[in-house]
Amino acid sequence: MxxxxxxxxxxxxxxxxxxxxxxxxxxxxxxxxxxxxxxxxxxxxxxxxxxxxxxxxxxxxxxxxxxxxxxxxxxxxxxxxxGAWEFWGLPFALSPETLVPRPDTETLVEASLRLLPERDRRLRLVDLGTGSGCIMVALLHERPHAFGIGLDRSQEALLTARANAAANGVGGRAAFLRGSWLDAVSGPFDLIVSNPPYIASGVIPTLQAEVRGHDPMAALDGGTDGLDAYRAILAGIARRPGLLAPGGAVALEIGYDQAEAVTDLAEAAGFREITLAHDLAGQARVVTLRPSLAAI
Structure with missing residues (x-):
């Protein structure tokens, strides 16, 4: 009451x-x-x-x-x-087409920064399914000579992400494209990063009402087994190896029980250098990938 x-x-x-x-x-x-x-x-x-x-x-x-x-x-x-939330110590406006940034996703930013340890290096990165833009903006905030492309299928999400990039002082180093996964970009990128939808369709009705009733379904539903987005991203890289620059890497957020399945998909796509990063609860939260030397 x-x-x-x-x-x-x-x-x-x-x-x-x-x-x-x-x-x-x-x-x-x-x-x-x-x-x-x-x-x-x-x-x-x-x-x-x-x-x-x-x-x-x-x-x-x-x-x-x-x-x-x-x-x-x-x-x-x-x-x-x-209508707003904090992520990586930065403010982010929200819209109905964007997820609320979760603390667990900061693990993805941390893992990505470890992949790109030179703060002043010139970098090119792409954030697939950018949503509010929180991941890309956080990375650009930490890497002042990086340029990022935020890609999303939702025009409303892209408008929100663009506004967030400007509000956090990195708008001049960011571009936003509407498209599906890697289809709209050509590369090469030093980093491909994504927090894709990874919840199995059948699990969504069991989620907390606050999530299933207010988060955009397109950002939650990962298909029958929750792995549709990973298949699309990894297959896209395998088909077009030039998307990754020499020494480039991929960082993907995953569900708590998906480490083995996503690792298997990555190996099938030709990745051999595969590592896991864990969140504060000790759960495998991020898979980072580099292609084998033969593929570079």
């Missing part, structure tokens, strides 16, 4: 009611989510909310906070309500 938030209620009292309501609803981090929504709805920084806690909500503040709380209690994720 949405808590009663009157205009005369102090901000800190309203925050306490919000925490209680979120806790009663079984929200995992009621205090953190309540504070985040309060800051957004009231247009306050964390410091302002703390220092001005006894200030009444006011009519507009009460209305905005009640509306945000009602959406959260109805199952809408905080990131969707706010």
């Amino acid at each position: 949405t808590p009663d938030l009157s205009p005369t209620l102090a901000r800190d009292a309203a925050l306490r009611r919000l925490v209680q309501a979120f806790a009663a609803a079984g929200i995992a981090n009621p205090r953190g989510e309540a504070r985040f929504l309060a800051e957004h709805a009231l247009g306050l920084s964390a410091a302002d909310l703390l220092l001005q806690g006894r200030t009444p909500l006011g009519a507009a503040g009460a209305q905005a906070l009640e509306a945000a709380a009602g959406r959260r209690l109805a199952g809408e994720p905080v990131a969707r309500i706010v």
Whole structure:
């Protein structure tokens, strides 16, 4: 039930009611989510909310906070309500056609940076299924002489990614193309990176309601066994080895149980140097690939 938030209620009292309501609803981090929504709805920084806690909500503040709380209690994720989320310490706007960036995906950025350890080297990379652009923007942020291409089938996602690149100061080193996997690009690339859809179609109805009800289905559904995107990406590279520059590499995020299957697909595509990177929970989260020397 949405808590009663009157205009005369102090901000800190309203925050306490919000925490209680979120806790009663079984929200995992009621205090953190309540504070985040309060800051957004009231247009306050964390410091302002703390220092001005006894200030009444006011009519507009009460209305905005009640509306945000009602959406959260109805199952809408905080990131969707706010319309933005942080990734790699950078802010990213969201749209209905983009995933909310997950902390696990930072493992993909970390693994990619290890593949390209020279910070000042001139690089060319492509992010397949770029979505919000968070992976590519994070990489461009860390590699100041790199140029990136973000590719997606969704025009709305591409517009969001372009705006995020500009907002994070890397728009001049980024381009965005509409297309399916590698069909729209010619290479060569020093890095091909992707967090593709990898959830098996039959599993999607069992996902949390916050995910299946609010994340774009095209970014979730990986086909019958969850491996359709990997097949397309790896087959595309195998058909066109010139897509990878000499010494180039591929980094792919994978589901928690897909390491063996994706490794098998990579070996069948001619990759011999295959490594796994693990997330903070110890799960294999990223496969990194380099072709054999004979294929370069």
